Amino acid sequence: MGEQVTGIGIVGTGVISGTYLDHLAKLPGVDVVAVADLDVSRAQAIADKNPGIRALSPQELYAADDVDIVLNLTIPAAHAPVHQAALEAGKHVYGEKPLAVDRAAAEPLLKYAAANNLRVGCAPDTVLGTGTQTARAVIDRGDIGVPHAATASFVTPGHELWHPAPEFYYQPGGGPVLDMGPYYITSLVTLLGPVRRVTAWSGRSKEERKIHTGPRAGEIFPVQVPTHVTGVLEHESGALTTVFMSFDIWATRLPRIEVHGTEGSVSVPDPNGFDGTVEIATATNRDWTEVPVSGGYAGAGRGVGVADMARALRTGEPHRADGALAYHVLDVLESLLEAAAQDQPVDVASTVGRPAAVPLGASPESA
Known part of the structure; x- marks a missing residue:
């Protein structure tokens, strides 16, 4: 991988993972390097079909040096614990919606991430x-x-x-x-x-x-x-x-x-x-x-928020589909x-600013 590519590890290989894999493969600045699932055979099936992607256990994926962002595609009840485990391993996290099943589970994630200079992102990126x-x-x-x-x-x-x-x-x-x-x-x-x-x-x-x-x-x-x-x-x-x-x-x-x-x-x-x-x-x-x-990002699909987050990590700018927005x-x-x-x-106790607009003609690599 080049210096401008961010490694993605996917946890949860259900139906939606196929859509993410298809679109992430087309996006600049991101590279899916590993997948994990409680059903090891499902993760292995993806690895077998995608050269360069390896099947790991969740714990191995969190520890992998080439995984920069953990993409959490588990069921809603597992969103918070998977996020927390990834954050504790020093990884940035991006997940399917909702951020957690309730505010009580979501708030500690944002506090932990902020205290450890880690980022949280969350769908939808539509x-x-x-x-x-x-x-x-x-x-x-x-x-x-x-x-x-x-x-x-x-x-x-x-x-x-x-x-x-x-x-x-x-x-x-x-x-x-x-x-x-x-x-x-x-x-x-x-x-x-x-x-x-x-x-x-x-x-x-x-x-x-x-x-x-x-x-x-x-x-x-x-x-x-x-x-x-x-x-x-x-x-x-x-x-x-x-x-x-x-x-x-x-x-x-x-x-x-x-x-x-x-x-x-x-x-x-x-x-x-x-x-x-x-x-x-x-x-x-x-x-x-x-x-x-x-x-807006033309021709966008699921995962553009991950690419937007990866770009923001490289540039030090805010990413748009962020944890504060998801929490609000x-x-x-x-x-x-x-x-x-x-x-x-x-x-409603929380508030948030409107995320930056996506200008016409923007690419996740540049805007």
Whole structure:
């Protein structure tokens, strides 16, 4: 490896690891050198197919001299302990969302990293693509005036329709808020800034669900978390966002995200994707009009946040998908669930600055 390449070690070789491996192989400045999994055969299968990647135990991976960043792709319940083990081995960490299953597990990670001059990064990095970043450019240019309201909606009839082992989506750490909420809240914070207070209501349509696919099709499992949550976010700017997240809806025509300002509105594409069409309607032209790409990493895929973090490590600059942002997003999501359980508004204790915009034409190696 050259001096400008950062070594990546992946812990957790489930379905999402394939997507990361595919995209990281295309990104500058990063090189996956090792993989680890509790199921040794899964890690070995990846190593066998990818020359230059070796299969290790998690402990061996943490200790490897050529691993600079541990990419944590384990299930949510394992995020915090894997992060902690990697940090204690002196590694920077980047993980899938959420940062941890709750704030109590997440906060010590950030404190330990800060005390030991280590970095924490966290998905989603979808907001670094051209979709959300073009919408941010529209807002930052003042094209819709002063933003004062937004809507965000994610709905599905349930992951058990397609996932062969969906139970974790319905256990603590899962549910629509913690499962898909990170994409939406991270995008909203990128667009409108941090959140200071929330209120919400929640419910569930079923106490049990049935697996529909795979070798366990027909098995019944319990639902342990709310599966339908609606609420309001009060941003520090004063803007109000209405959120709607559900595993109980068969179909909808609701937009993913819209932001409304004093002079117009912008339609933001799916925050679970990196690109997509951004449209604007204004006081002088109320017809929705497509906006040319105005920012973001073009052609981005999962792992661009890792490459952005690797570049920042080399340059000493802040990385965009960082632990403070992930912690604030987790704080907002947990506060939403608390507000629903308590039937009253909840103040969000944390705050964070908007991450730096990704300029048009940027590369993870240079911006």
